[in-house]
Amino acid sequence: MNVVMKRFSIIILTAYITFLSACYKDKGNYDYRDINEIKISGLAAGYAYVLGTTLHIDPAIQMSQKDLDTAAAAYYWILYKDESTIIDTIGRSAVLDTRIVVEPAVYTLWLRVVDKATGVTYKANTKVTVSTLFSIGMLLIGTDNNGNAEAEMISMVKDTIIFRNILSSSGLPGLRDPMSCMFFGGTSTNPNIARLWVMTKSGSYFLDRLTMGGNTSRKFANICITNEIANKEAITPVVGMPQVRDKGGATSGGTNAWGRAVITTDGDIFATHSLLNGGDYYANPINREATDFSKRLKAAPYFWYAIANYGSSPSMMWYDTDNQRFMVYANFVAANSTAPADVAGDIFSWNLASQGRTLVYGENSRNTDNGSTNGNSFAIVKDNTGAHYIYKFYATGTAPQKRDLYTVSPIAIDFDKADFYAFSSKRTVIFYSVGNKLYAYDYNKGLEKFYQFPELSADEITMLKFDTQIDFSTNSLYVATYNGTTKGRLRRYNVGSNPNTVDITPVPGADWDGMIKIKDMNWRGVN
Known part of the structure; x- marks a missing residue:
């Protein structure tokens, strides 16, 4: 067969196969x-x-086939922790209405919608922040009608609710001489790092963060290992640091604020680096110098540090009452403190004894003058003539920086008799009170002015405190008062910004009465 005939045969065969295929009836669907x-x-x-x-x-569920209703699909509301761990399926209908029983935390909630006819799944997600009514609000400590220590909380999780009798119903024994109620540990949920302390001179305990319940085993002696104090059970912290720095509950030093310290009724300072120590655990006191290590120096009840951020290598200052001088503790890993150095020509000396001065009061602020980004600190000191001075400094690092020195003018009536002081972070103004009288003193050099506020009330003032935690940009002053009939009252005032005068304006809705005799307040922003 020649090539032409071969090609012709192939063409005929192909055409025949195509014809047969065309005759086949496709019975597919x-x-x-x-x-x-x-x-x-x-x-x-x-x-x-x-x-x-x-x-x-109540999500919006839209179906492309309009004649179908929500019954055409199955619904699964699935709660996840850490994006991958399924906690529970908490709902099986299009609209979720349920109660959740889980630990307070932030969860991911997925809604999975499955078309019953096809099995095709559609999904969407959101975040659910679970908290208790004790999670967010103002912690207050003071005394009740009988002079016993008592704690209250103005809860602001949703609606404002006042929780009363927290201490007396906590299961703890009766306590006296309240000092502070404060939250340690930033936003950590680790119970060995985050603690809520109630501090009094007669005993201090950390409460259950979820229930506010107490237990006498939750005390400092059980989180401290020391070979220097014979009666460890008697160690009673009354001042702590760092404080909460913002509404979200973070503290100076970042997310977990590893460096922290307490001052006890005996004037000892215990410090810890909770990351390195595996939690909020303490060893021997650090209120000592390396050159005379066996001698512990009695501390005044004040810490000075940068509220906004005390640094990745945290540091703070304290006051040695034995030698009348400021001291520095750096890094929160050292076994001792150091005396900061003075330089010739400094505006003041860290060694108050060298100038015949002693400490009166100390406070930290959000003031950023002279480049103090994370907040200046203040101290009021006096000399043996009765003259008072204001020290402004930046308490960071091993070499804290002196910012300014102000001599308090005699126009500041009864400044030396004040029960309470409070420094504004936004202005050169300090408020102070004597009995039921509220005063303000503008210490701006050459422009000093004195103000009094007789319109406040006739009730005894029991606390003055500027907000450095919740909304500090508003320059808000909290004033607590008390009388035997209407009991305690807490009010918030905004301080005006006019540099030519000092005025205070009550903030609407920020006035609470029928409360304890308030000694101190602190913000709690997390579970």
Whole structure:
């Protein structure tokens, strides 16, 4: 067969096969229809949930086939921790109405919608922050009608609620001489790092953060290992640092604020680096010098440090009452403190004894003058003539920086008799009180002025404190008063910004009465 005939035969064969294929009847199913596509919307970016209440979420479920209703799909609301660990399926309907029983934390909530006809799954997610009514608000400590220490909380998780009798119903023994109620540990949820302390001169304990319940085993003696103090059970912290620095509950030093310290009723200072020590655990006191290590120096009840951020290598200052001088403790790993050096020509000396002066009062602020980004600190000192001075300094690092010195003018009536002082972070103004009288003194050099506020009330003033934690940019002053009939009262005032005068304006809705005789307040921003 020649090549032409061969090619012709192939063409004939191909045509025949094509003909046979055309005669075959395809019996397959080609009845195509559009599937029901589902769109989920209406979920907020996050939800705040308080334990004991109902979590309600009503998403918008849209189906492409309009004749179908929500019953055409199955619904699964699935709660996750850490994006991958399934906690529970908390709902099986299009609208979620349920109570959650989980540990307070931030969770991811997925809504999975499954088309029953096709099995195709559609999904969307949101965040759920679970908290208790004790998670956010102002912690108050003071005394009740009988002079016993008592704590209250103005809860601000949702609606403002006042929780009373926290100490007396905590299960702890009766306590006296309240000092502070404060939250340590920043935003950490580790119970060995985050602690809520109630501090009094007769005993100090850390409470259960969720219930505010107490237990006498939760005391400093059980988180301290020391071979220097024979009666470890008697160690009673009354001052702590660092404080909460913002509304979200963070503290100076960042997320977990590893460096922290307390001052006890005996004037000892215990410090720890909770990351290196595996938690909030303490060893021997650090109120000593390397050159005379066996001698502990009695500390005044004040810490000075930069509230906004005390640094990646944290440091703080304290006051040695034995030698009338400031001291520095750096890094929170050292076994001792050091005396900061003076330089010739300095505006003041860290060694007050060298100038015949002693400490009266100390406070930290959010003031950023002279480049003090993370907040200046203040001290009021006096000399043996009765003259008073204001020291302003930046308490950071091993060489804290002196910012200014002010001599208090005699126009500041009864400044030396003040029960309480409070420094404004926004102005050169210090408020102080004597009995039921509230005064303000503008210490701006050459422009000193004195103000009094007789319109406040006739009640005894029991606390003055500027907000350095919640909304410090507003320059808000909290004033606590007390009388035997209407009991304690807490009010918030905004201090005006006019440099030519000092005025205070009550903040609407920030006035609470029927309370304890308030000694101190601190913000709590996390569980």
